[in-house]
Amino acid sequence: MHTPPRFGYPCTLTEARRTRAQSPQILRNILGTLPYPTEPADALLEVLGLMLFTTTPIEHALRAAGTDIPKRCEEEQAHALHWLIQLALPHGAEWRARAGKSLDELRAATQAGGGNEKL
Structure with missing residues (x-):
C-alpha cells in the first residue's frame, strides 16, 4: 500500500523517484492553477x-x-x-x-x- 509523503515531501527513495518522474506533469498542473504568471512581465x-x-x-x-x-x-x-x-x-x-x-x-x-x- 502506498503511503502519502509526510509534509508534502517524499519519505522513501521509491517515493522520491516516483515524485521525480511525475514532477513535470505535477508542475504543469500546479502552474496552470496559480494566479501568478508563469512568465514574468x-x-x-x-x-x-x-x-x-x-x-x-x-x-x-x-x-x-x-x-x-x-x-x-x-x-x-x-x-x-x-x-x-x-x-x-x-x-x-x-x-x-x-x-x-x-x-x-x-x-x-x-x-x-x-x-x-x-x-
Whole structure:
C-alpha cells in the first residue's frame, strides 16, 4: 500500500523517484492553477528588481497606516514588494502611477485620521 509523503515531501527513495518522474506533469498542473504568471512581465520584473532603499518609503507609509510589519529589513521589503506586485499584475506598466496615487491616499488618510489605523 502506498503511503502519502509526510509534509508534502517524499519519505522513501521509491517515493522520491516516483515524485521525480511525475514532477513535470505535477508542475504543469500546479502552474496552470496559480494566479501568478508563469512568465514574468516587464512590470513584475521592474517591481521585483527594486532595491531596499527604494521601497523604504512604502514600508513607512504602510506602517503609518496601521499595517503590522515587523522591523526587519527583509520583512519590510517583502511587505512593500507584495503590495507592489498586487499593483503590477493587474495594471502592468501603470503600476508606478497607481502606487503613487495609493501612497498619496494612504498618507492623506493617515494624517487626517491621526494615523495608526489598521488596514
